[in-house]
Amino acid sequence: MDKISFIAILGGLTAILAGQALEGGNIASLIQVTAFLIVIGGTASAVMLQSTPRQFVTGLQMAKWVFVPPNFEYDKQIRDIVGWSNTARRNGLLALEANLNSQKEPFTRKALQLLVDGAEPQLIREVLEVELETHEQARRLAARTWESAGGYSPTMGILGAVLGLIHVMENLSDPAKLGGGIAVAFVATVYGVGAANLLFLPMANKLKHLITLESTARELVIEGVVAIANGENPRQIDARLRGYLAIAD
Structure with a gap:
């Protein structure tokens, strides 16, 4: 957490x-319930309009990362890869097949499967890098829903303010109704600007950082698996992959 x-x-x-x-x-x-409905409802509608259903739903699902971020376990990945390297040097690549079922992360399992199947190092890199790039792009498009919300909500706040002032102008002859209209006008602006700068934009930036960490974890797997396919020394593989730990700090 x-x-x-x-x-x-x-x-x-x-x-x-x-x-x-x-x-x-x-x-x-x-x-002010009215101001809340105008700002949040209008913002959600604008974001939905610019997004595909999948992007919008994925963006909502990723919101939990802000509070419960995934654990990418760089250290464990490095230990696993070095262990695979030692096993491959002693018993051959086919001996790694016993490790497939223990891999819960689909990308890592696919990388290990390519290694077990005896694919050429260059082919392994090409296949995995394509999946890495498309996955990262999909994640970033989903995270943009929150960045877009941060752009739309202040405008929706201004819209709420204008609607509130229209209500005030329509009731100038009834002073009892003026206070409510003015309150909606100013509170809507507070909601719009506050939601953008306290929630939506910071959430978008944090999600983008976590997506970078996820992609880096996958790059680590690619480098490790390709190094094993090239028959590199386990100690050299460990030393190279340790460089990825800097981004996890």
Whole structure:
């Protein structure tokens, strides 16, 4: 669990609410269902319109990475690859077939299967790099749903403000209705700008970083498997792959 994400969101909300209270404002005045519907509903609709169904659904599913990021286990991957290298040197590539069922990650299992099948090193690299690139591109397109939401929500906040002011202008003769319209106008802007800068854009940037880590973990597998196919020394493979640990820090 990524505790810093929870702390960051709670800290941002606390800062806004504390600032409102310190200025003598009523915190309850920031709760406006109408403004929320305009901003969040409009933003969601705009994002859905620009995305394919798969991209939109995948983007929603990836939101949990912000709070519970996947563990890519670079150290374990390196140990496994060096172990495969030792096994291959002693007993041949076919001996690695016993390790296939223990690989839960499809990409790693495919890489090991290519190695067991005796594919040429260059073919292994080409096949795996194509899958890596297409997978990364799909992930980034899904993460863009949150980046797009960060671009649309401030505009939706302005739209909510305009609608609120229209409501005010329509009821100038009834002072009792003016307060509600003005509240919706300004709170909608707060929701739009706040959601973009406290949630949507930071979430998009964090997802892009995690996608980079995922792709790097797969690059590590490619380099290790190709090195085994080339018959390189296990110690040399270990030394080379250790360089990938820097990005995991």
